[in-house]
Amino acid sequence: MSDQSSVLADVRRGMIPAHLYNDRELFELERERVFGRAWVFVGHESEIPNSGDYVVRRVLEDSFIVTRDEQGVVRAHFNMCLHRGMQVCRAEMGNASHFRCPYHGWSYRNDGRIVGLPFHKDAYGGEAGFKRKGQRLLPAPSLGIYNGLIFVSMDPDAPPLEDYLGDFRFYLDYYTKQSSSGIELRGPQRWRVKANWKIGAENFAGDMYHTPQTHTSVVEIGLFREPKAEKRKDGCTYWAGNGGGTTYKLPSGDLDERLRYVGYPQEMVDRMKETLSQDQLRVIGEDGFMISAASIYPNMSFVHNWPKVADNTDQVLPFISIRQWQPISEDETEVLSWFAVDAEAPEEFKALSYKAYLMCFGSTGMFEQDDVENWVSLTNTAAGSMARRLLLNSRMGLLEDGTEVVPALTPDEFHGPGVAHTGYGEYNQRELLNRWADDLEQPVKAAVTMEVGYAEQVSSAQENSGPLRPVDDVAERAVEVAAPTGEQTGAGE
Ligand code: FES
Numbered sequence: 001m002s003d004q005s006s007v008l009a010d011v012r013r014g015m016i017p018a019h020l021y022n023d024r025e026l027f028e029l030e031r032e033r034v035f036g037r038a039w040v041f042v043g044h045e046s047e048i049p050n051s052g053d054y055v056v057r058r059v060l061e062d063s064f065i066v067t068r069d070e071q072g073v074v075r076a077h078f079n080m081c082l083h084r085g086m087q088v089c090r091a092e093m094g095n096a097s098h099f100r101c102p103y104h105g106w107s108y109r110n111d112g113r114i115v116g117l118p119f120h121k122d123a124y125g126g127e128a129g130f131k132r133k134g135q136r137l138l139p140a141p142s143l144g145i146y147n148g149l150i151f152v153s154m155d156p157d158a159p160p161l162e163d164y165l166g167d168f169r170f171y172l173d174y175y176t177k178q179s180s181s182g183i184e185l186r187g188p189q190r191w192r193v194k195a196n197w198k199i200g201a202e203n204f205a206g207d208m209y210h211t212p213q214t215h216t217s218v219v220e221i222g223l224f225r226e227p228k229a230e231k232r233k234d235g236c237t238y239w240a241g242n243g244g245g246t247t248y249k250l251p252s253g254d255l256d257e258r259l260r261y262v263g264y265p266q267e268m269v270d271r272m273k274e275t276l277s278q279d280q281l282r283v284i285g286e287d288g289f290m291i292s293a294a295s296i297y298p299n300m301s302f303v304h305n306w307p308k309v310a311d312n313t314d315q316v317l318p319f320i321s322i323r324q325w326q327p328i329s330e331d332e333t334e335v336l337s338w339f340a341v342d343a344e345a346p347e348e349f350k351a352l353s354y355k356a357y358l359m360c361f362g363s364t365g366m367f368e369q370d371d372v373e374n375w376v377s378l379t380n381t382a383a384g385s386m387a388r389r390l391l392l393n394s395r396m397g398l399l400e401d402g403t404e405v406v407p408a409l410t411p412d413e414f415h416g417p418g419v420a421h422t423g424y425g426e427y428n429q430r431e432l433l434n435r436w437a438d439d440l441e442q443p444v445k446a447a448v449t450m451e452v453g454y455a456e457q458v459s460s461a462q463e464n465s466g467p468l469r470p471v472d473d474v475a476e477r478a479v480e481v482a483a484p485t486g487e488q489t490g491a492g493e
């Protein structure tokens, strides 16, 4: 492996060793140090609205049943049978009060507790040999929810999700809180591309520079009202907390006019005015910026755009997509792409917004096709020996001495948190890779192993646990960890 510390030092000065987009050893480090602790998106509450609803999602190879139990609590169970390790749930989504393992028939309630163990007495001598009571599928080490977005972390001591998102929450609300009812999702469409996962995350975080070139044809066929993709430099990129994104500059007008300009009907505009904060509204109404693509470190992205949805008209309509770059290996990524829409939007808006999404993103999307062609080609080229001799310049927006080509927007010019710049720049790509470098430098603590069948794992307080509090899951995980000494760790903390 190339010297890791020199790779990270180069990244920190904005020079990117080209091989990091296709490097097996770096990928093994990412597995441990990025995906071993980051908060990773696994689904949205609207995908599991009713008790028993579930979706099966992964964090790398770890499969989780993300479900709402009979008490309405959202849980993420490691999808591995406590007996001999078979995958308990083989469907991708559905509704079930119980999950029965296909191998020998152990069954679990949707809160994870074991309920059926065939021939318990004959096989184990009953409770004396295997304590069935209190055993449950392993919960994800940490689980958190923000605006209905469900995340898990492999780190039992992960910082609270809200802290992790930090000031990026300000921007997250534009996509997920256009009314008090939040969003509903359709999908995901899933497909694999032979590209490294970091490229999509970087592209959505801040690459306004590629639009005029990569997506020329989308502009030429007249899908957008603005004739020139170069207009993108008038927008700004921002970085805040653990994420960042891009915006478009809107024509002059007040808040209502600007929201209607991108195609929101007045009733949705009125709801946004009730739901978003004054500063969130100021970014649009006073500063004139409309959020577009964004990424949360490490591998979740968003997009918001407003193409024309019918021929021979200038009428545009906005759509939102949530996407995830799920790594398969250093040179392959599973893309998950959801359509998201405000739950209170009129039905006609939802239908047209879905159409707008399908034209641009998802497996039929024109942007998607354009983007992926680049990413696959880049990944392929990054595998060879020559890529190990090349440091890509990722310093766009900076002079050689570090001065910014265009100074950052002042708080009067941009009312959002974090740092924002107009003009072309690779500020956000650098932020994302610096964050990546920070993680790669830090080993993760060894995981605690959990024994099955001996310790009484669940206290009576846990049996009676109330409705959803993400922190409950953290406490519960702590209780369930039977330390090698037999003592229980952190109960009730
Ligand atoms: S592996 Fe699941 S019941 Fe045996």
Ligand SMILES: [Fe+2]
Binding pocket: 203, 210, 211, 214, 215, 367, 371
């Ligand atoms: Fe693109």
